[in-house]
Amino acid sequence: MEVKNKYVVIKHHIEDAPKESNFEIKTVDFTLSVESGSDDIIVKNLYISIDPYQISRMKSHSSSQGAISFALPITPGEPIDGAVIGKVVASGNAKFHKDDLVLGVFSWAEYSLVKEGNILRKIESSEFPLSYYLGVLGFNGLSAYAGFFELCKPVKGEKVFVSAASGAVGNLVGQYAKLLGCYVVGCAGSQKKVALLKEKLGFDDAFNYKEEKDLNSTLKRYFPDGIDVYFDNVGGEMLEAAIVNMKTFGRVAVCGVISEYTNTGMRASPNMLDVVYKRISIKGFLAADFLNVFEDFFIKTLDYIRSGKLKVIEDVSPAVESIPSAFVGLFRGDNIGKKIINLEQE
Amino acid sequence: MEVKNKYVVIKHHIEDAPKESNFEIKTVDFTLSVESGSDDIIVKNLYISIDPYQISRMKSHSSSQGAISFALPITPGEPIDGAVIGKVVASGNAKFHKDDLVLGVFSWAEYSLVKEGNILRKIESSEFPLSYYLGVLGFNGLSAYAGFFELCKPVKGEKVFVSAASGAVGNLVGQYAKLLGCYVVGCAGSQKKVALLKEKLGFDDAFNYKEEKDLNSTLKRYFPDGIDVYFDNVGGEMLEAAIVNMKTFGRVAVCGVISEYTNTGMRASPNMLDVVYKRISIKGFLAADFLNVFEDFFIKTLDYIRSGKLKVIEDVSPAVESIPSAFVGLFRGDNIGKKIINLEQE
Known part of the structure; x- marks a missing residue:
């Protein structure tokens, strides 16, 4: 099955405060199946995390370059990757199956073609909105x-x-x-x-x-x-x-x-x-650097949320088209709480 | 016995780079004996430590004020205190006797009248020059x-x-x-x-x-x-x-x-x-803040000096009169190694 897949790119490197006009929404034909024998996984993106650190990746010369592997430079015109929660649409990989919920480093897009290594974890079940795994539980x-x-x-x-x-x-x-x-x-x-x-x-x-x-x-x-x-x-x-x-x-x-x-x-x-x-x-x-305390963090924070001791504040926008303004807004202080793009209804 | 005692003062607060003209050498009559019943100790200063941090105490408004007890503001016209090694000349205090070598917070002067609390330690004997206790061993x-x-x-x-x-x-x-x-x-x-x-x-x-x-x-x-x-x-x-x-x-x-x-x-x-x-x-x-490792530091450093593995670099000037230029020189980079005033021969 073929769909149109929208994704976000930067038109050029961004050196100062980002503007919506620095971004472009592109559309490509996208196949929702994997070739037999391939290890690829097709994911429909449900929630996209919008984070200020990405601006460093958009500069032509970034202090982050080389310092951390997940902050490699973003190339103008190419898909931008970040933390995303999605649902597996098709999989050539035996470890992942249709309808699995996965959290990983995918594209700022409606659909992503991903390799196993880009999937950080499977979400088995959730008593909370899935978006929590990008923010308070992420x-x-x-x-x-x-x-x-x-x-x-x-x-x-x-x-x-x-x-x-x-x-x-x-x-x-x-x-x-x-x-x-x-x-x-x-x-x-x-x-x-x-x-x-x-x-x-x-x-x-x-x-x-x-x-x-x-x-x-x-x-x-x-x-x-x-x-x-x-x-x-x-x-x-x-x-x-x-x-x-x-x-x-x-x-x-x-x-x-x-x-x-x-x-x-x-x-x-x-x-x-x-x-x-x-x-x-x-x-x-x-x-x-603190994955060693992740479990401790996760269990305690789950308890705090369950008991109502910790409030979860999210700022949600719909659709890939709203990503540029959502991202730019981070630097204007538009958001209150965690900025999330919700594609679940689309 | 009465002597003339020379000491150094600042004429006024010093806000920028210090100059020799900011300082003055004063002379007062000084008694080399203590009244009976007094707890006082009279010390002839032998080595005076000249340290850059003192400049903070000479400002009218110092960030150090209140932060650390040994960096109280220095008052223009009044004696300046700092780390000094001296020899007890007279003592009304049973714990200290004539000719004891003591390290403490005394005046930038030839002689100091000190209270027991200002004496940090007695130096029992030394295989090294006494001045080492102000620098490499201090x-x-x-x-x-x-x-x-x-x-x-x-x-x-x-x-x-x-x-x-x-x-x-x-x-x-x-x-x-x-x-x-x-x-x-x-x-x-x-x-x-x-x-x-x-x-x-x-x-x-x-x-x-x-x-x-x-x-x-x-x-x-x-x-x-x-x-x-x-x-x-x-x-x-x-x-x-x-x-x-x-x-x-x-x-x-x-x-x-x-x-x-x-x-x-x-x-x-x-x-x-x-x-x-x-x-x-x-x-x-x-x-x-690290007095808890002092013993460890002291023993190791003694060994390093004894075995010649650690070289001791001192920059020595004679006489109280040279204190202003010695101090001012710290900020011009005049000194090589630890800046010390040696009054032992005087």
Whole structure:
């Protein structure tokens, strides 16, 4: 059987803030069967994860190149791969069968032709929406869990600051920190997000950074005794202000630098004298380094979701055509929670 | 008995690069005996340690203030305290006797009136010059040892970069790294220093940063496969270039930021995207946090010195009058090795 398969490409490398016009939707004829003897698998994509790190792969010269295998450069005009959940339509591979649900590195497309090695796992059954496996139960959840618990070694009662706190990772860090018994303040870019953090997610406090003139004073106001743990998703001025306000032996986990992804001129210049005198540690990390705690993370997080202690915030758009605006929106702060493309109804 | 006691003061707070004219030598009448019933101890200072961190205490508003007890602000016109080795001249304290050798926090002066709490330890006997207890066997040595081994967790064969490598701490880091079996490159500010590193201290290579135009390329030349451990004594552009050249899971120990101490406009802006993708850790530290490894450090370092495996580099000036130029010279790179004032002959 032949279908039309829509997929997303970049027209050219993207060096600054991405725009919808940098992307193009292409359509190709696509066969929903595999040749006999082939090991290929045909997958209908159901949920596509939209993540800011992809912007690094779209640059002509990326600092990520070579550093991590799953962040190979994206070629203009070629399909873009990322985390996707799909259903097997046809399989030449004995390990996968029609209607299997699989999570893997597939194309930003309606259908994907995949090799076994690109399938990360089979999803046997799910009491939750499948999309959770891309966010709270996937690498976003693991980023939040491992970055917070493994890197920052937080202790009950400590003061925790989270930037981009309504984002896919930030909202989970704040919730994990509250579950541990920390005092948690988040920042975000709108009153609506601030209200969500305080009213739905249980943050002790939150502020809209766009309404603040002097971030040093802002953080001093929310943390008069200083910050023990800063979970950094943004870099830039917020990182500088956090360093000024860190306590002695404060820990900074750098998960992302959204303010710097799209603006190479924008760099944090943390006061290294503070870093020395306050013995601050600043650590970059990737969730992929913490597969050793995946099971622990997964079981605990399942329990938290089941018992209602952890809320899941998703921001869902339909159709492959909405991928460019969904992706571009990440850098404008459009999304609240995990950004997902839902193709299940299509 | 009455003597004239010379001591050093700052005339006013020092915000930028220190100049000799910021300092003044004062003279007061000083009694070399203690009142009966007093707990005081009179010490003749023999060796005075001259350390760059003191500049932070001389600023009107210091990031160190409050962060660490031994870095309280220095008041203009008042005696300056620092690490000193002296000989007890008179004591009202039963624990200390005439001619005891003591290491403590005393004045930048010929004589000090001290309280017991300011004495860190008695030196019972020494097979080495007493001054070693201020440098290689003191906090400089502990900084090098703990910062390198405890913070950076180096492994034999790893590639190590040390800045200010001919300085009091840097030269020891390089030597410890060589003793562990690492590949070690140092940078310094003159050909004479570079020659010392390569010919006397056994560094694998060394360069004069003042002759380099593009530090990124320089480090790429010396570390074509990247840096595992960067022991940072300078901050600024060198830190930025090191981050660019770090390997995945590279570790940066920030011991000092000599390029930033005297120039608050000079700040490193490390690429945080590199920090994330290469999972780099950047940690500030103070030797005082590692007293738990002091004995281990001390015994090993004694052995290394005895066996000639570790060379001791000191830069000695005589007389209290030379303290201002000795101190100011630290920020001009005048010193090679540990800067010491020797008052023993006076």
